[in-house]
Amino acid sequence: MVTSFRGLPRTVWTVFAGTVVNRLGFMVTPFLVFFLAERGVTGSDVGYVLGALGAGNLVGPAAGGLLADRIGRRPTMLAGLVGSSAAVGALYVAPGVWTMAAAALLLSATGMMVSPAAYALMADAVEPARRRHAYALFGWGINIGTAVAGVLGGFLAAHGYWLLFAVDAASMLLYAVIVAGRLEETRPEAKEEAATAAGSGVGYGVVLRDRLLLLLLPLLGVQLFVYSLTEVALPLAVHDSGLSPAVYGTMAAINAILIVALQPFVTARLARLPQLRVQAAGGVLIAAGVALTGLADSIAGYAFSVVVWSLGEVVVSGIGAAIVADLAPADARGRYQGAFSWTWGVARFAALTLGVTVYTSLGPAVLWWSALAGGVLTAAGLLALRARVERRTTAEPTTYTKPSRETVAA
Template identity: 75%
Template sequence: MPSSFRGLPPIVWTIFAGTIINRLGYLVTPFLVFFLASRGVTGADTSYVLGALGAGNLLGPAVGGILADRIGRRPTMLIGLIGAASAQGALFLAPGVWTMAAAALLISAAGSTVSPAAFALLADAVDSDRRQRAYALFGWGVNIGTAVAGVLGGYLAAVGYWLLFAVDAGSMLLFALVVAVRLREPKHTPTTEAATDGIGYGVVLRDRLALLLLPLFGVQLFVYSLTEVALPLAVHDSGLSPAVYGAMAAVNAVLVVALQPFATAWLARLPQLAVQSAGSALIALGVALTGLADGIAGYTLSVVVWSLGEVAVAGIAAGVIANLAPAHARGRYQGAFSWTWGVARFAALTLGVATYTTLGPATLWWTALLAGTTTAAATLALTTRVTRRTTHTLAA
């Protein structure tokens, strides 16, 4: 194991292992369109269910951040995992489009409450110097589980869609068992700030530096999310088969799983925001190169470029936000960050696709390049303020 992950406490490794288990069951969402078609749901009705799934990712993080600070990290994770597992069964058994949409909303809302609580728990468990590495390990677990799930899902779907739901729900319940048995709620000493800040997001909204960083990270996440949304459209419009997109996804998975631990160890010696800015610019360049690709070689090059950027930025944004947060509000800061991530993905699904189909692919690729590089430069410009703030927080 690379040195970057050595010395992390057992709680971090427990969350890492549980995350792999959970993501191994990430099967329903990638195959949801195919499942809906098997139930006779097509066209506009499909968009209602997918829209509800996206909307849940906006609701869940906000609720999860508040619950993590209010009732605790561990109970919030259990509520999210058990709730999402129950919703999987509800979706499979739903008799109509609107009940399917309601179940899809619950799946994503409950499932996305877990990340703010898990991220806050990681921040509680390690000091500021190791948080980026802890978050990078968490992200590595996501990628390992997702890569295996991509292969497993195709096989199970061919046997029967009920298996997708059973494995997805089962993996969530197994992670919940890990949380219940292996994790312990950290003890927090009540403070004056905790009493005066209340339980809402006012503590984040009053933080000017966080309000500068979150939109910048949001735009960068939007550009990255185009790899899941616009890339398959581009591959399709090039006359290539869906298997080519599957191969591109495999290239990304292999690169990230193989390189991330070593990249984290090597890049840990460099200033975090400098690495974040460089990686975000690399992602933007890779996404923009999609517009120049017209064959397998071109698409492979673009995937390699943005995958290297993805490897570079792993865990940095979440770590920076965690270092800005007072101890009593870590859940809400991570809730705000997770909500930003949800908004970015929702915008990619809506604005990104609309730009591609109405204004043309070139407009989307140039916009991605400009947005990614501009926000990378703006993030780098905040280095001094972030360093001064985090140094002061640690000294206090």
């Protein structure tokens, strides 16, 4: 195994394996528009279902982070996985638009409960110096599974959309089995909570009182918004260039191949550098790649832009979640990761709404230049916060649950 991930606790490898399994079945959401068209859902009705799907991305992380601290990481992951599996089935059998929207809301909300709990669990089990590696491995698993699911999903859809729903639901249940059988609860004990974060309570007040985190999350959110444009505005640009949908599929494949091939090596090379500096540089690289989309009008041009922002994606992988974990009190890690995942949900929702509106109303050039400016400005903001973040994480290191020798992967 690649040295950058060697020595991580078994807990992290178990989450990685479950994530790969789960993402191998991630097929319903990418093909949802095609499924809705087959069911006769068109026009504004499609917007209702997709809007509900986006709204769940805002509800799920907040609930998942809160529950991870209140009832535990493992029960929250199980509830999210079993709930999203049931929601997939409900979406398939839903008889009308509003029942489809309700099922879509449940699907995204329960699915988004899992990540904050998984992030908190890994923060509990990994020392601060290795958290970025753990989160990068988690992201690597997402990309491995997604890359395969994209190809497999197209094949299954041609033989019946029910296969997409069946495989998606089965992958969630299989991940739940892995969680139930292979993971142990890591939530800090009450006496440790009192020692590390007295008065943090059970709500999100502890997050809202953290001024440094409240400065950091919007900056990360803008970077995530710029990155999310690759899923939203890139296909619009490819279409407007007169190229076929297959070209966008090729671009997605280039991105997946680069991530899977480069992630372990880049993580190892950059691990010793200051995290916020790397995050800032990677954010600028992503923004530059997105901006280059506006100059592309051929397959080669789009491929070059994808290579640039994909390299930025590799550079920043795992850093945001690791910084948030380092800032969090031990008993509030779930809520801190819930706030981070919520920021991600807001960014994607904004890309679907604001990003598309700017592209269609003000013109593509405005969006591309705005993305570049946003990337540069947020990088400057992150560098301005570097001293405060380092001072706090050095002076007040958070505790973690040290793994036993038996739980460390060879």
